[in-house]
Amino acid sequence: MKFMVETSARHIHLTQETVEKLFGAGYQLTKRKDLSYPGQFACNERVTLVGPKKEMANVSILGPVRKADQVEVSGSDARALGIDAPVRESGHVEGSGACKLIGPAGEVELKEGVIIAKRHLHVLESDAEKMGIKNGEIIRVACGGEGRKLIFDDVVVRVNKDGATTMHIDTDEAQAAGSPTEGEIFRG
Template identity: 50%
Template sequence: MKLKEPGIVVGVSNRHVHLSHEDLEKLFGEGYELTPLRPLGQPGQYASEECVELIGPKGSFAKVRILGPVRKNSQVEISRTDSFKLGVTPPVRDSGDIEGTPGIRIKGPLGEIELEKGVIIAKRHIHMLPSDADLYGVKDKDLVSIYCDKEGRKLIFQDVLIRVSEKFALEFHVDIDEANAALLNNGDQVKIIESF
């Protein structure tokens, strides 16, 4: 197996919510703006101080973090394990691809909304700049395999989506279920497999 260098830093994604400005106001009040708590790996994106409650047919999660800035459409990203507790069956999708996905109820301090769609399990992916894509010999929307070399849990993730933009920073995103399966933590490094 041949691996491409250099390694790519890991970002582990726990359950979170992206809100439209309209939905943010319904939950927190007219004119409300998110309060940045800490920056994320991608430029301009941040975890906010604000949290909401996700309420599904079978269960709920309190204190689910909202990520900013606001988006055109609201979206909820959960793991498969989360889906069992909530009682929803979301598909694995690229972020923003929410047509045909289940909805969910979201409760904030000043109101509730019922999303008709928007709950997904995020497809594992790598954010990269065009210069990174050139370095690794890939292009936007390519699918690659990733090798994780944690002692006792060496693992290969296949069908990893490449996402290329001038707005991105180089980072491999997996949800908490996938990270736990490979013993991955934020800041670990993985490598693209060039060939077997």
């Protein structure tokens, strides 16, 4: 069974407290467009991400607000910024990289929260049953464009009731695979 592969570029998830420090008291994020995962959206607002070596302007914020701040970058981004960012599943930010965020109304120093997102497959319960996979399982996925086909190992499965069956990889991984748009489980 084939499924969609999406490239996840650098982005930030923020708490309401951090939103207000960056954009002003009582500020609410505004939706620019919906993402493939239900309830998630790209925001109109952008911030500057600052590391020890470099800064990156106009970094996307994804909504809605979360319980913890999380900055997701590629390995290339982390090296360019000078941030020691571990590969982690989303939400696992304890002891991760530090950075500064700059918004139009203020700055925030994050002592942790910068990660390189572990590649993962969001999968509907019904599709997981058809594929014979379970939540938390580690699988291999074959994908890639002409002349750039490869097999991603160490892909974590995230079974859900809503949404789409979609694999997320970062920009470094997408470039290595020729910007794939679909993949399938590799059992070889």
